[in-house]
Amino acid sequence: MISLCTDVGHLSxxxxxEKICGDHIEVVGQGESATTVVxxxxxxxxxxxxxxxxxxxxxxxxxxxxxxxxxxCVRTIASTLPVCKVRGxxxxxxxxxxxxxxxxxxxxxxxxxxxxxxxxxxxxDYPTQSEKIDGKIIYKSRISLREDDTFVLMSDGAxxxxxxxxxxxxxxREDIIHFLETVYNREFTAKTLxxxxxxxxxxxxxxxxxxxxxxxxxxxxxRQPLNLMxxxxxxxxxxxxxxxxxxxxxxxxxxxxxxxxxxxxxxxGKPLDVSLPLYVDPEIPPTARLEGVDLVTEGVLTITRxxxxxxxxxxxNDSYTDWSYKKxxxxxxxxxxxxxxxxINFFVGRAINPAHQNPNLPIGFSIKMHLxxxxxxxxxxMGKRIKVSYF
Amino acid sequence: xxxxxCVGSSCHLKGARRVVEQLQPLIAQTDANIxxxxxxxxxxxxxxxxxxxxxxxxxxxxxxxxxxxETEILRRLSPT
Numbered sequence: 001m002i003s004l005c006t007d008v009g010h011l012s013x014x015x016x017x018e019k020i021c022g023d024h025i026e027v028v029g030q031g032e033s034a035t036t037v038v039x040x041x042x043x044x045x046x047x048x049x050x051x052x053x054x055x056x057x058x059x060x061x062x063x064x065x066x067x068x069x070x071x072x073c074v075r076t077i078a079s080t081l082p083v084c085k086v087r088g089x090x091x092x093x094x095x096x097x098x099x100x101x102x103x104x105x106x107x108x109x110x111x112x113x114x115x116x117x118x119x120x121x122x123x124x125d126y127p128t129q130s131e132k133i134d135g136k137i138i139y140k141s142r143i144s145l146r147e148d149d150t151f152v153l154m155s156d157g158a159x160x161x162x163x164x165x166x167x168x169x170x171x172x173r174e175d176i177i178h179f180l181e182t183v184y185n186r187e188f189t190a191k192t193l194x195x196x197x198x199x200x201x202x203x204x205x206x207x208x209x210x211x212x213x214x215x216x217x218x219x220x221x222x223r224q225p226l227n228l229m230x231x232x233x234x235x236x237x238x239x240x241x242x243x244x245x246x247x248x249x250x251x252x253x254x255x256x257x258x259x260x261x262x263x264x265x266x267x268x269g270k271p272l273d274v275s276l277p278l279y280v281d282p283e284i285p286p287t288a289r290l291e292g293v294d295l296v297t298e299g300v301l302t303i304t305r306x307x308x309x310x311x312x313x314x315x316x317n318d319s320y321t322d323w324s325y326k327k328x329x330x331x332x333x334x335x336x337x338x339x340x341x342x343x344i345n346f347f348v349g350r351a352i353n354p355a356h357q358n359p360n361l362p363i364g365f366s367i368k369m370h371l372x373x374x375x376x377x378x379x380x381x382m383g384k385r386i387k388v389s390y391f
Numbered sequence: 392x393x394x395x396x397c398v399g400s401s402c403h404l405k406g407a408r409r410v411v412e413q414l415q416p417l418i419a420q421t422d423a424n425i426x427x428x429x430x431x432x433x434x435x436x437x438x439x440x441x442x443x444x445x446x447x448x449x450x451x452x453x454x455x456x457x458x459x460x461e462t463e464i465l466r467r468l469s470p471t
Contacts, residue, residue: 257399257400258397258398258399258400258431258432259399259431259432261431262431262432272430272431274395274398274428274429274430274431275428275429276427276428276429277396277398277407277408277411277428277429279408279411279412282408285398285399285400285403285407285408286398286429288429288431298398298399298400298403299400300400301400301403301404353401353436354436355401355436355437356400356401356436358437361401361404362404363400363401363404
């Protein structure tokens with residue numbers, strides 16, 4: 001059986017001049033097969049809208065993840081949201097996407113632009129039924145999922161992009177579908193697709209969004225294991241044990257660090273080929289080749305850069321334009337960790353390199369250990385399953 | 392003649408890239424058959440950038456490349 005999971009990535013633009021986004025996205029069970037995502041857009045903008053949408057999405061996702069019915073959820077929302085003083089009612093639109101263990105998707109939509117489903121990179125129309133709950137018209141859909149199915153949830157800021165400036169009537173749902181079909185690439189992560197769409201909206205708004213704009217992409221993908229080894233073991237006796245465990249693992253293999261890759265080359269009985277070092281990025285040491293290993297890089301300096309990319313990926317994701325195509329070690333690792341892998345095993349050796357224990361060098365032992373911890377945390381936040389073994 | 396330059400973390404920080412970039416054009420000027428490559432740790436990290444020339448270890452600062460080229464590489468190319 002193919003093991004599938006979800007990849008969720010979202011990004012929001014704030015309305016110009018607002019420090020707080022009036023849209024809120026809540027994800028429960030990111031990276032697992034059962035996932036609930038709620039995108040809510042609060043009335044107005046700024047703090048008030050932010051409170052409304054945060055409450056709405058938190059309440060809905062928590063109740064739904066605990067199997068409460070949609071009717072009860074909507075009633076709870078209606079009776080708990082604070083009432084707007086100016087307008088006299090409580091209001092926040094929402095889109096709910098609930099994916100079950102057996103890969104059935106349930107979409108519940110209230111007043112947000114209709115969720116787009118891409119199947120094999122093309123728009124896939126799905127049946128929708130309307131229902132009146134508490135005076136609100138709610139649209140419901142049920143869909144059986146396939147690998148690579150991609151849902152795009154959005155707030156109305158997306159379809160209003162460009163109104164009155166770049167376009168007369170804003171950017172219609174059809175235009176967004178057309179855009180998504182054009183840029184679609186099977187390799188893109190949910191976050192990447194969300195980033196591209198948000199950037200396009202930002203351009204249409206001329207860099208000054210007239211409304212909070214949020215995109216949340218949910219992609220059904222296959223689990224993909226990856227193994228990364230860094231540093232020789234603290235006790236040289238454990239080299240063979242560490243190597244055999246590492247190379248017995250399924251999936252791709254990355255080896256980081258000069259000494260570590262020399263040991264790996266010895267274990268595999270293959271030459272380590274550094275040939276003429278190619279400096280793609282002046283700050284990142286060159287990569288090497290070793291048969292049986294997918295990628296060989298230097299250690300601490302490369303991973304430091306990967307960590308920078310990981311932190312950025314979780315926020316603005318604007319360094320995507322660097323690591324998405326460059327061929328230096330850090331970019332290559334970033335693509336394999338962020339885009340390809342879902343299950344990552346770190347093999348961390350705790351040997352201390354005496355030459356690195358120079359206070360003038362930013363590559364000491366504690367720095368290395370700290371790097372891996374921080375990187376694991378970032379990857380967990382991306383929804384990946386992480387295992388770290390120390391040797 | 393085989394020249395290997397360490398591209399590990401420590402040597403990288405000491406300027407391995409500048410050593411490689413300076414040596415490349417100097418070597419290209421000669422017609423000699425010189426193989427310039429990279430390698431990982433040569434266990435001599437405490438000094439400068441590690442360079443191995445036909446099995447012999449050297450420790451270079453990026454500023455010393457020209458001198459190293461003249462005294463070590465050229466000397467070996469023209470046996471007198």
